[in-house]
Structure formats: C-alpha cells, structure tokens
Amino acid sequence: MAETLAEKIIAAHVGRPVTPGEIVVSSVDVTALQDGTGPLALAQLEDLDMVRAANPEKTILFIDHAAPSPRKELSNAHLKLREFAEKTGAVLSEIDQGVCHQRLVESYL
Helix, strand or coil: CCCCHHHHHHHHHHCCCCCCCCCCCCCCCCEEEECCCHHHHHHHHHHCCCCCCCCHHHEEEECCCCCCCCCHHHHHHHHHHHHHHHHHCCEEECHHHCCHHHHHHHHHC
C-alpha cells in the first residue's frame, strides 16, 4: 500500500516506516506560534513549569493576526510573545514582517 505524504514525512523523521494510528516521537523542523493561540500555548507551558524553547532558532513567534492590536487583551498577548522571545532566544516575527503562513515556508523551512 502506498504511503501518504504525512507518513513519508514522519517516517523520514523517525528513521523507519510508520503506520496510521501509531504513536511516534519525532524531531520537529520548526515550531510556530502566532498571536491568536500562541499565548494560550505559552500559558500551558507556564502551568507545567516548562517555559523554554528547546530549539530557539527554530521557534518562531508571529505577531500578525491582530496587528496592530485593536484591544488591550491582544496587546497583552503580543507582550507575552515578545517576553517569551526575549527570555528564551526564540525568533520574533514582528507586525511589519509579514503573515506567518507565508513567512514560515519562505524563511524558516
């Protein structure tokens, strides 16, 4: 049976064939967080006392979905991403640097 594209990519990362439904541990090419849900993910890391970037140069924080911020809650979310980048050395993609979906493939993969 032919492998799907996802199976091929995951198999290349784990070094062996994989099957649907199998649980694998794999390396990650790049981690992207954007200003909509990124702060929620960072809050979960804080709750687990795991605030760090395992691979800072491949951890990209994008401020682009609500920019400039239309309200204080989003301004606070942007601040949280900026503080995480400063604390961990993760890469920050600021408001004027483009949309995460396009920048990710053009600049980081």
